[in-house]
Amino acid sequence: xxxxxxxxxxxxxxxxxxxxxxxxxxxxxxxxxxxxxxxxxxxxxxxxxxxxxxxxxxxxxxxxxxxxxxxxxxxxxxxxxxxxxxxxxxxxxxxxxxxxxxxxxxxxxxxxxxxxxxxxxxxxxxxxxxxxxxxxxxxxxxxxxxxxxxxxxxxxxxxxxxxxxxxxxxxxxxxxxxxxxxxxxxxxxxxxxxxxxxxxxxxxxxxxxxxxxxxxxxxxxxxxxxxxxxxxxxxxxxxxxxxxxxxxxxxxxxxxxxxxxxxxxxxxxxxxxxxxxxxxxxxxxxxxxxxxxxxxxxxxxxxxxxxxxxxxxxxxxxxxxxxxxxxxxxxxxxxxxxxxxxxxxxxxxxxxxxxxxxxxxxxxxxxxxxxxxxxxxxxxxxxxxxxxxxxxxxxxxxxxxxxxxxxxxxxxxxxxxxxxxxxxxxxxxxxxxxxxxxxxxxxxxxxxxxxxxxxxxxxxxxxxxxxxxxxxxxxxxxxxxxxxxxxxxxxxxxxxxxxxxxxxxxxxxxxxxxxxxxxxxxxxxxxxxxxxxxxxxxxxxxxxxxxxxxxxxxxxxxxxxxxxxxxxxxxxxxxxxxxxxxxxxxxxxxxxxxxxxxxxxxxxxxxxxxxxx
Amino acid sequence: xxxxxxxxxxxxxxxxxxxxxxxxxxxxxxxxxxxxxxxxxxxxxxxxxxxxxxxxxxxxxxxxxxxxxxxxxxxxxxxxxxxxxxxxxxxxxxxxxxxxxxxxxxxxxxxxxxxxxxxxxxxxxxxxxxxxxxxxxxxxxxxxxxxxxxxxxxxxxxxxxxxxxxxxxxxxxxxxxxxxxxxxxxxxxxxxxxxxxxxxxxxxxxxxxxxxxxxxxxxxxxxxxxxxxxxxxxxxxxxx
Ligand SMILES: Nc1ncnc2c1ncn2[C@@H]1O[C@H](COP(=O)(O)OP(=O)(O)OP(=O)(O)O)[C@@H](O)[C@H]1O
Ligand SMILES: [Mg+2]
Numbered sequence: 001x002x003x004x005x006x007x008x009x010x011x012x013x014x015x016x017x018x019x020x021x022x023x024x025x026x027x028x029x030x031x032x033x034x035x036x037x038x039x040x041x042x043x044x045x046x047x048x049x050x051x052x053x054x055x056x057x058x059x060x061x062x063x064x065x066x067x068x069x070x071x072x073x074x075x076x077x078x079x080x081x082x083x084x085x086x087x088x089x090x091x092x093x094x095x096x097x098x099x100x101x102x103x104x105x106x107x108x109x110x111x112x113x114x115x116x117x118x119x120x121x122x123x124x125x126x127x128x129x130x131x132x133x134x135x136x137x138x139x140x141x142x143x144x145x146x147x148x149x150x151x152x153x154x155x156x157x158x159x160x161x162x163x164x165x166x167x168x169x170x171x172x173x174x175x176x177x178x179x180x181x182x183x184x185x186x187x188x189x190x191x192x193x194x195x196x197x198x199x200x201x202x203x204x205x206x207x208x209x210x211x212x213x214x215x216x217x218x219x220x221x222x223x224x225x226x227x228x229x230x231x232x233x234x235x236x237x238x239x240x241x242x243x244x245x246x247x248x249x250x251x252x253x254x255x256x257x258x259x260x261x262x263x264x265x266x267x268x269x270x271x272x273x274x275x276x277x278x279x280x281x282x283x284x285x286x287x288x289x290x291x292x293x294x295x296x297x298x299x300x301x302x303x304x305x306x307x308x309x310x311x312x313x314x315x316x317x318x319x320x321x322x323x324x325x326x327x328x329x330x331x332x333x334x335x336x337x338x339x340x341x342x343x344x345x346x347x348x349x350x351x352x353x354x355x356x357x358x359x360x361x362x363x364x365x366x367x368x369x370x371x372x373x374x375x376x377x378x379x380x381x382x383x384x385x386x387x388x389x390x391x392x393x394x395x396x397x398x399x400x401x402x403x404x405x406x407x408x409x410x411x412x413x414x415x416x417x418x419x420x421x422x423x424x425x426x427x428x429x430x431x432x433x434x435x436x437x438x439x440x441x442x443x444x445x446x447x448x449x450x451x452x453x454x455x456x457x458x459x460x461x462x463x464x465x466x467x468x469x470x471x472x473x474x475x476x477x478x479x480x481x482x483x484x485x486x487x488x489x490x491x492x493x494x495x496x497x498x499x500x501x502x503x504x505x506x507x508x509x510x511x512x513x514x515x516x517x518x519x520x521x522x523x524x525x526x527x528x529x530x531x532x533x534x535x536x537x538x539x540x541x542x543x544x545x546x547x548x549x550x551x552x553x554x555x556x557x558x559x560x561x562x563x564x565x566x567x568x569x570x571x572x573x574x575x576x577x578x579x580x581x582x583x584x585x586x587x588x589x590x591x592x593x594x595x596x597x598x599x600x601x602x603x604x605x606x607x608x609x610x611x612x613x
Numbered sequence: 614x615x616x617x618x619x620x621x622x623x624x625x626x627x628x629x630x631x632x633x634x635x636x637x638x639x640x641x642x643x644x645x646x647x648x649x650x651x652x653x654x655x656x657x658x659x660x661x662x663x664x665x666x667x668x669x670x671x672x673x674x675x676x677x678x679x680x681x682x683x684x685x686x687x688x689x690x691x692x693x694x695x696x697x698x699x700x701x702x703x704x705x706x707x708x709x710x711x712x713x714x715x716x717x718x719x720x721x722x723x724x725x726x727x728x729x730x731x732x733x734x735x736x737x738x739x740x741x742x743x744x745x746x747x748x749x750x751x752x753x754x755x756x757x758x759x760x761x762x763x764x765x766x767x768x769x770x771x772x773x774x775x776x777x778x779x780x781x782x783x784x785x786x787x788x789x790x791x792x793x794x795x796x797x798x799x800x801x802x803x804x805x806x807x808x809x810x811x812x813x814x815x816x817x818x819x820x821x822x823x824x825x826x827x828x829x830x831x832x833x834x835x836x837x838x839x840x841x842x843x844x845x846x847x848x849x850x851x852x853x
Contacts, residue, residue, distance in 0.1 A: 171718070178704045178715050185702035188664055190690035190719025190767070 007266065013143030015265040016258060021149045021218065023257020024156035028211040029234030030241065030249035031163060032084075032204025038180030038244035039193075039200045041100060043419055045107040046087055047208050048231025049114035054080040054209025055222040056122050059129050069131065073155065076213045077206040083114075084205020088198045094603055101366055104422065105559065106602050108368075108552055111227060112595030118224050120589070126223040129216040152214045159210055160250060163203065167246070176200055180244055208234075228548055229273065232430065235423060236280045242290025251292065274434045280427045284420055285412050313565050313611040321567070328473055332466040342581045343574070344469045344537070347476045350573035351530035353557040354479055354566065355523035360555070361564025361612060362487065363519045364499030365413075365421050369429025370527065370554045371546035372409070377402040377528025378535040378546065379436060382449040385536070391456045395532040402528025407520040414516045429551055437543040448542025455536045472533060476570065479526050483566050486522065495519055549591070553577075556598050562608025571609060614641035617802050618663065618694070618771055623672030625658055625826075632658045633669065633826045640771060645793065645803045647813040647834070649843075650823035656806040657699050659823070660775050663804075664696055665689045677770070690719045695769035697777055699806075701760040705749025709740055712748045712759050716766030725768065733762045736795065754785035761792060765801070772796065774805040778812060790816050814838045 029051060036044045057079045061072035091106045133151055137144040167173040172195075178186040179196045187193055215230070216222040237256050241248025256276060263275040287293070316324075332340045352374050360366045381398035385391050409432070413424040436443045443449070455462045455471060462468045486492055498512045535541050557576045561568025576594065580586035586593050601608070618640040625633040632655045640646045650656050661667035663674055665686045674682045676692045684692075695716070704712050713733065717726045734741050737758045743751065748759055757777060764772045777793065778786045793803055794816050807813035814820055814834040822830040822843065830842060837843050 171714075174707075174711060174715065175718060177707060177711075178718075181704045181706055182702055184666065185698060185704065186715070187666070187686045188690065188696045188698060188702075189715045189763075190687040191715075192685075192687050 010265045011143060013141050015261045017143055017145055017149060019258035019261030021152050023254035024153050025211045025214050026233050026237050026256050027250040027253025028156050028159060028207045029230060030237035030253045031246055032207045033234045034238045034244055034246050034249035035200045036204050040197050042103045045231060046110040047234060048227035049111040050080050050084055050205045050208040051212040051230045052118055052224055052227045053083050054212030055216045056118060058213035058216055059222055062131060076209045080209020081202040081206035085198050085202035088201035091599055093194060098606055102602050102606055106599050109595040109598030112591045115227050116589060116591040124224055126221050129220055129222050131217045152218055155214060159207055172199060233276055236276045239280055239283045240291060242293050245292060248290055248292045270438055277427045277431045284424050288420060316567055332469050337465050340465045340469050342578050344472050346574045346577040347472045348530050348534050349577040350476050350570040351479060352527050352554050353569035353573045354483055355527035356554050357558040357564055357569040359519055359523045360558060362495045363516060367425040368422050368551050369425035371550040372429040372432035373402045373406045373524050373527035374531035375432055375546035376405050377531030378541050381532035382452045382535040382541055385453050391453050391536055392458055395529050398532030399525040399528035403521045403524035406524035407517050410520050414513050433543050448540060450540055452535050452539045480566050556594055559608055560601055562610040562612045564612050565610050568608050568610035617642045619675045621673045623662060623669045625662055625667060625669045638821050640802055640804045643800055643802055645797050645817045646819045647817040648806045648821050648823055649810045654823045655826040656823060657775055660773050663773055693770035695764040695767040695772045697760045697764050697774040699775035701756050703748040703756055703759055706747060708745050709748055709759055710744040712763050713766050716763035729766055729768055733765050737762050753780050757789055769801060771802045776806055778809060810843060
């Protein structure tokens with residue numbers, strides 16, 4: 001009833017106008033992503049960081065230097081365009097001969113680095129962006145349009161028109177279109193593909209930067225933490241529009257803006273991001289080629305099989321493993337509580353990385369939403385134990401909940417391939433976080449869960465850092481041992497067969513969904529108990545404890561060790577989670593460190609330290 | 614006849630798999646040379662090697678005496694080699710006109726391009742009414758014409774064609790062969806890969822036979838057509 005009355009009383013026109021204005025900004029973001037996807041077959045996760053760069057260049061020009069808006073727009077386009085081109089040159093081009101997912105992961109690394117650099121230069125807190133745009137509004141029907149709306153919409157339209165003029169009126173623009181259709185053929189016409197790629201990254205950067213400035217103008221403030229959210233909005237828009245389809249991206253941006261705005265009108269602003277991700281999932285499931293697609297699907301892309309570079313995995317000799325385990329067991333005896341604590345944390349990451357390396361490495365479904373599994377386990381155990389359930393039971397239930405819910409959520413994504421798996425899992429991760437944020441009755445919403453009881457085994461509380469250290473170590477080693485067992489069994493071989501070639505595996509009668517489900521179930525359980533134990537360790541969790549950065553971090557660990565490699569996952573977790581804690585400066589510039597690690601790793605050792613398994 | 618393009622002792626690999634074994638061949642100026650061979654014999658790989666899309670492990674590719682082995686493809690195009698790729702590979706969402714202009718991408722002599730544009734359209738009058746049509750919506754035969762016209766727009770010295778008659782009706786095959794002969798008359802050499810030996814040899818000056826990466830037979834087209842080994846291996850059913 002309440003819903004119906006808000007449906008009727010909602011000022012539709014006002015919401016539509018703001019939807020179109022925001023949508024035109026999303027469209028600018030999306031166009032860049034679509035262009036890059038077209039020529040480089042890559043989802044540029046650094047696109048959001050370029051957006052933020054644009055916002056801050058805009059602030060510098062408008063507030064710092066007091067320049068007029070027109071000059072500011074040109075400066076923003078130039079600088080963020082330059083940053084875009086630089087990303088192509090430094091991070092993407094060297095990966096020319098690697099698999100498709102490699103550059104995607106590199107752009108995630110670049111995004112982390114750029115974000116951190118912005119935090120360092122401009123501080124991590126949002127700042128005001130007062131623009132001298134008159135604040136008159138004129139009435140249109142029963143709504144109003146302001147000067148700011150017109151400014152933003154006009155800037156977006158002019159930018160899009162300039163892009164069209166470039167694509168359809170210049171020789172280089174023609175080469176861009178040709179490359180997007182068939183880069184090999186374009187090369188045979190004498191097109192320098194590197195130059196085309198760089199141009200496209202530059203243009204995308206310029207448009208993304210302008211989008212950053214416009215969002216700042218619209219809300220009168222800029223937020224250095226908005227990168228990933230904005231990138232995701234652009235990505236949703238290109239999924240709606242059909243990935244490499246430039247006019248589709250514009251349409252997708254406007255549609256997303258409208259749906260979001262109407263949704264906010266009906267349900268409230270805290271759901272803002274949920275609409276985008278639900279829309280994304282619906283698109284992936286029912287119209288993976290976008291709403292403007294006519295028939296013909298884009299060719300399926302084998303992305304993971306080729307990413308898990310077929311190298312021989314380095315098997316650590318048994319005696320060495322026992323020595324390492326021995327060292328790990330006696331480590332707390334050194335009486336360095338800080339180290340003990342850091343390593344406990346690292347082992348928890350190790351558990352999560354074990355799960356991810358199974359799903360992404362062994363089965364080949366590269367997941368950027370892994371945090372969701374961890375979060376489900378953490379919340380299940382935290383909520384039940386704060387209501388009186390024994391902790392050890394909570395942990396097991398946390399694992400089971402992550403296994404069941406995680407598999408059920410991921411199930412629809414099993415039929416997706418390549419980039420779509422990455423996008424789909426990312427959306428799932430965000431949706432889980434948003435459900436946690438909004439389902440206040442159960443999850444306590446933004447406040448999070450407090451006073452989670454500490455770890456205990458069957459009623460026996462684990463006093464002190466040492467006891468929890470041993471408990472977590474035993475848990476991790478136990479799960480790792482189990483995973484090694486599984487990998488050596490028939491099940492492990494089937495998983496690898498599915499990774500190498502799902503279609504071929506199916507023709508041999510392997511039901512790939514069933515086996516993918518088993519993998520997700522096992523991985524979900526491991527990740528779930530990792531989350532549950534973490535919750536009891538920290539005693540406080542909220543919706544942001546297991547965010548996108550967390551997912552990226554786990555992925556970095558798994559890649560560092562070697563995707564699919566069990567001991568590699570543990571090694572990766574220790575290196576990534578523990579190293580920065582031991583060096584103060586590294587901890588301070590954590591994201592820079594993670595980002596650089598990811599970029600360098602993929603460039604020089606894509607198979608990971610211990611080789612992919 | 615002066616040699617235009619030469620391959621000398623080329624050894625190509627895909628990973629550990631060797632595809633060419635000491636492959637050597639010559640395309641003289643103003644000639645039609647064909648490379649015959651069954652499936653997977655390495656014909657398309659030869660094209661890729663010439664165009665720099667596939668770099669041989671050893672051996673040399675020279676164009677007019679200049680070593681072009683391993684040069685980036687755009688450089689090789691500028692050295693005067695144009696291509697009609699296997700399965701044509703037109704830019705399907707672009708118009709015929711744009712496809713032709715893409716052919717001239719490596720050039721910057723505007724008047725020369727305009728002149729060639731007119732010339733090419735005279736050679737393929739059928740395309741004149743189709744300039745605004747999306748190339749992807751044309752028939753297979755028409756697409757083959759666009760592909761050939763696109764290659765000519767580069768004003769090349771040599772056009773490499775990978776199975777130009779593939780998938781065409783007999784009527785169109787004749788037309789394409791005729792066009793290839795016409796192209797040669799304009800002073801351009803043609804190096805074509807074909808599975809259909811009799812057809813290719815009927816217009817070629819010289820032929821090579823490739824078998825699992827090795828040249829097993831070569832000679833003037835007329836001699837090859839009469840050669841019993843060719844007749845049995847390739848012309849079995851199609852001749853007569
Ligand atoms: N990109 C590639 N990677 C690995 N192997 C390849 C690749 N391209 C071709 N090959 C292999 O090299 C061999 C020669 O291939 P090529 O395409 O040159 O043959 P072809 O003579 O053109 O055959 P067709 O008549 O079928 O076109 C084949 O065995 C093929 O499987
Ligand atoms: Mg071939």
